[in-house]
Structure formats: structure tokens, C-alpha cells
Amino acid sequence: MSNSCDFATKAIHVGNEADQWKCHAVVPPIFLSTTFEEKEPAVTYGYDYSRAGNPTRECFEKCIASLENAKHGIQILLMCCSASGLAALATITHLLKADDHVVVCDDVYGGTNRYFSKVSTRFNLEISMVDVTDIEKLKLAIKSNTKMVWIETPTNPLLKLIDIQAVADVAHKHEGILVVVDNTFITPYFQNPLELGADIVTHSITKYINGHADVVMGFIATNNDIIHEKLRFLQNAMGAVPGPFSCYLALRGVKTLHLRMREHEKNAFEVARFLNTSPHVKKVVYPGLESHPQHELAKKQMSGFGGMVTFFINGDIETAKSFFKHSKIFTLAESLGGYESLAEHPALMTHASVPQNEREVLGISDSLIRLSVGLESGKDLIKDLDEALKAACA
Numbered sequence: 001m002s003n004s005c006d007f008a009t010k011a012i013h014v015g016n017e018a019d020q021w022k023c024h025a026v027v028p029p030i031f032l033s034t035t036f037e038e039k040e041p042a043v044t045y046g047y048d049y050s051r052a053g054n055p056t057r058e059c060f061e062k063c064i065a066s067l068e069n070a071k072h073g074i075q076i077l078l079m080c081c082s083a084s085g086l087a088a089l090a091t092i093t094h095l096l097k098a099d100d101h102v103v104v105c106d107d108v109y110g111g112t113n114r115y116f117s118k119v120s121t122r123f124n125l126e127i128s129m130v131d132v133t134d135i136e137k138l139k140l141a142i143k144s145n146t147k148m149v150w151i152e153t154p155t156n157p158l159l160k161l162i163d164i165q166a167v168a169d170v171a172h173k174h175e176g177i178l179v180v181v182d183n184t185f186i187t188p189y190f191q192n193p194l195e196l197g198a199d200i201v202t203h204s205i206t207k208y209i210n211g212h213a214d215v216v217m218g219f220i221a222t223n224n225d226i227i228h229e230k231l232r233f234l235q236n237a238m239g240a241v242p243g244p245f246s247c248y249l250a251l252r253g254v255k256t257l258h259l260r261m262r263e264h265e266k267n268a269f270e271v272a273r274f275l276n277t278s279p280h281v282k283k284v285v286y287p288g289l290e291s292h293p294q295h296e297l298a299k300k301q302m303s304g305f306g307g308m309v310t311f312f313i314n315g316d317i318e319t320a321k322s323f324f325k326h327s328k329i330f331t332l333a334e335s336l337g338g339y340e341s342l343a344e345h346p347a348l349m350t351h352a353s354v355p356q357n358e359r360e361v362l363g364i365s366d367s368l369i370r371l372s373v374g375l376e377s378g379k380d381l382i383k384d385l386d387e388a389l390k391a392a393c394a
Contacts, residue, residue: 007067007189008258015062015251028059030248052236056244060251061219064209067188067254068201070221071228086111087240088202088218092180093148094234095227098124100147105132105162107155107362110351112182116150118353129358133294135166142174152182153301157346157370158363159185159285159310161294164301168197178227184208184337189261190304194223207337208307210253211260215246260339260375264307267381268373274382275311280389282312282367308336309371314393317366320345322392329376329384336372341381344370 005013018024031054036047047053065071089112096102104116106129116127130141132151149171153162164181171177180200181193187208193201203209205217222228235241242250265288272286284291287298288305298305313320323343324332330343334350344350346364354364373381 010066011063011257012255014066015059028056028248028251030244031055032244050244051239051241054241054244054247056247056251057242060247060254063251063254064188064203064205064219065221067257068183068194068221069192070194070201071223071225086115086218088204088220089115091231091234091238091240092200092202092220093120093125094238095178095230096125096147099126099145101126101128101143101145102148102150103128103130103132103138103141103146104149105151105153105155106130107158107160108150108152108182109156110346110353112150112152113351114353132162132167133160135163135170138167138170142170142177146174146177148178148180150180150182152185153191154185154287154306154308156185157310157351157368159287159292159308161287161292161297161301163297164193164196164198168199172197185308186302186304186306187257187261189258190265190306191302194221196301199224199227204337205250206335208261208264209257209337210250211257211338212249212253213335213338213340215249215253217242217246217250261304261307263375264373265304267375267378268305268307268309268371270378271371271373271381271385272309274385275309278386278389280314280393282314285310307373309373311369311371312365312367313369313389315367317347319392320367320369323369323388326388326391327384328387329381330371330388336370338372339375341374341376342372344372346370 034050178199181198184204203219275284330341
């Protein structure tokens, strides 16, 4: 399969080639075996132990790497049920050594914040949380021992955008600094960070790429052969690998990613426009709205605006809680990116591990609500939001 093919064609065919199997199965088999026969000691038929490599996993790795236009894809099983992509995050961080410095964008998923601020520092990594939407602040934050810049764009939960190319240009003026982009919120369908200068792109496969809320998994992709070799070693040495059934489910899910992302975006646009007119909403944040402070950057580095919408309800924390009680279609739950619409309260849920004073500085207030707009009827979603807002703000 040529890498010049369009996204949909690659999503359906790369890694799924029937001629790789003797039986020519159109759908890749699920290889449950943990171990594989060898020709002779240390001479394999391609695989030896499923932690080091599994045919089902390899199919998925090839597929997602092709969607990110990457040479290499490394799949990581998420081993912590409380957050997405953290095993991938930990694996990437193991590229560093004690006393190295990492610049992390300040508005990141709460689990990412917790890992960098409360876990990685135990191993003598130096962490600076910086508003990287301001490139001048990034320049000032870089030190002689800086070895990595970690960004999300759009960010979680405030949907701020970071100029990937500008970050890469600044970072790569210094020897040895890696730029890592968490591309979970917008997916490779709408954004390809490696083409904008990033060294590594990572995803929580749990979210849009799988899309069915039944797999917990992370993913890493890179075009750098040396980085790839190091990550492969860490993947095997740390054992953060997914089971073949999870790989099968995710490979199934990605086949419809292009269709789902179009509908997520369509519904999110309708929801954002409605919320923008509601008297019960203080502010709406969605990259597709002209009111978004980085709308022009969104049009420049993304081909679509995604399915995540953040808004501030008129009221306090009790008003927000009442909204969740009255919503019938938007399910109160963590995570995002599935076919179903979800709503959550970052200050109490996904970002509860971030200290209150830090949340206040970031703007994660008690009135902030994050929506993952699903694939239901847009008309029904708007009606549900309207009724919940009216009941909560009555």
C-alpha cells in the first residue's frame, strides 16, 4: 500500500493486507499466543515472545504509523485505568536521564500534569510548566539541560492551540531537545505533528482512534530511526504492551476514524454555535469559532476542528452539578472520543489532581464544563443541552 494514498484508504488497508497470511484473511487474525516456536536457539520465524512482538499488534502499529505519515509506530498498553496514554508518556520520558529538564505546556490533561509534577521528579527530572502558546515564554524556559518539550494541542481542557512548527523551530536550535506532541484531541485525520517538525507524536488510542470506548491503549510514532530503536528497547524492557484482542478492536475502530471525525466535527460546530447564543453560558471555547483566540492558527495547522467543546456555565459549582443531573444524552463520565456524547467537570474529575491554585491560574474554574460531542443527532444534542442549561440555571 502506497503512503501516497488518502487517509481513508490507508486506515482501511495498511496493516490489513490479506497476502501476509497463508489463509489470505481479509481481517487480521487475533494471535493470542504468548510465545512462538524458533527454528533454533535465538533464530526465529519473526517472533519469539509476545511482549517483544505480536502479529496482531504489528498490524495496528503499521496502520497508525501510516496515518501519522511516520516510519515507525510503537504501541503501548495503558497500564493505569485512571488516565489515557500514561504508559506511552512514561515510556517516552525514559528516553531522558536524571537532571534533564523538560518543558511541559501548562494546560495538559490532569494525569499528564500529575505524572510530570509528582512522579518524574522522584527520578530527578526537572519540570517547568509553561504557557507555550507564547513562544517567547518557551524561549525563556529553555535551559542548558533542557532535553524535551512536551505539548498538547488542542490542550485539555481549555482547547488552547500551540504552534507546533514554531515550537519545533525554537527547540531544534538547541542540540538534543526532542519535541513531543500529544495528538489525542484532534487525531491524525485533522493534524500531523511530525510534518510540522515534531520528533515524536503520541496518542491515547482509548479515545477517537478506537472510538468505541472499549479499549485502553496508547501509541507512539516517530520518523527518527535512533529514537525508534530506543523506544523499541524500552517497550520490551518495560513490558508496557497491549494484548492482541485490544489491538484487534483498535484496528477495527480506526477503519471508520475518517467518517467519525467528520461527524464529530459537524456536531461539535452545531453545539458550539448553540452554546454561543445561550444566555446560560458565559463563554464557549471551540477552535472552529472565530471567537477562539487562535482561530487562525487552527486553520493553518489543522484541517478540521475536532469534536471537543468547552464552555463556562453561568453560575457556580452547584449550577454545574445541576446541569449534569438534568442532561439526558450527554453522559457524565470521564474520557472522550467515543461515539457517545460525554460531559465532565474538569475541576472535580480529570484535573482534580491539579492543585486548586494552579487550576485557578490556568482558568479551570468550577463553572467549566468539557463536552466530548458524539455521533448522535445534532438536533437532539442541542435540545438536551438547552433543557439541561435551563433547568440548571432556573
